[in-house]
Amino acid sequence: MTSGLNGVAHVILTAGDFARSTAFWRDVIGYLGLKTVLDSEHMLYGVGGRTAIGIRTPSPEHAGKRFDQGAPGLHHACFRMRDRAAVDAIHDFLKDRGDIHIIHGPQEEPWAPGYYSILFEDPDGIRMELNHVPGAGLLVDGEEIGGADAFDGS
Numbered sequence: 001m002t003s004g005l006n007g008v009a010h011v012i013l014t015a016g017d018f019a020r021s022t023a024f025w026r027d028v029i030g031y032l033g034l035k036t037v038l039d040s041e042h043m044l045y046g047v048g049g050r051t052a053i054g055i056r057t058p059s060p061e062h063a064g065k066r067f068d069q070g071a072p073g074l075h076h077a078c079f080r081m082r083d084r085a086a087v088d089a090i091h092d093f094l095k096d097r098g099d100i101h102i103i104h105g106p107q108e109e110p111w112a113p114g115y116y117s118i119l120f121e122d123p124d125g126i127r128m129e130l131n132h133v134p135g136a137g138l139l140v141d142g143e144e145i146g147g148a149d150a151f152d153g154s
Contacts, residue, residue: 010045010052011077016065016124018057024099024123025055031093051079067125076119076127084116087132091118099123 015021022044029036034046034053045054058065069075081087084106091106103119109131117131 008051010047010054012054012056013077013122013124013126014058014062015055016058016062016067018055020099020123022055024097025053028094029053031090049079053079067121067127069125069127074126076129078117078129078131081130081132083134084132087116087118087130090130094118094120101125103127 013021013025022039025044025046026036026039029044029046032046032049032053034048036044036046038045038054041057043054043056045052057063081090088106091102094100095102095105100123101121103121106116106118109115109117112133114134115131116133117129119127119129121127
């Protein structure tokens with residue numbers, strides 16, 4: 001019997017600068033074709049593609065702070081794209097923005113056969129990845145993650 005797990009329902013990000021972050025994420029949510037179902041002074045929430053992305057306000061003591069990827073908690077979030085062309089297209093959409101930092105543009109990675117991704121930091125420094133893995137990827141019997149030596153602490 002399987003666990004019944006059927007994907008990731010949503011990812012909620014806490015913004016240090018809510019206005020700056022939601023300005024960026026409104027654009028991305030729209031570009032990805034997600035439906036904005038909540039856009040208030042406390043939360044932005046878009047749904048589609050079998051998942052949702054939410055941005056919420058920080059607690060008062062964390063307002064204005066940037067994300068620390070090395071602190072306990074989230075390292076990064078990755079959203080699956082339908083094909084390599086979609087990865088290329090989102091990179092083209094993001095690459096000239098001045099409010100984010102592109103870590104790397106579209107490139108192949110060793111994590112699974114055909115793994116292709118971009119990696120960037122949103123306006124609060126939260127690392128986000130968008131990838132495509134063709135076929136069954138690591139679900140093929142006997143297939144194991146590649147590049148485990150690349151886990152260097154960064």
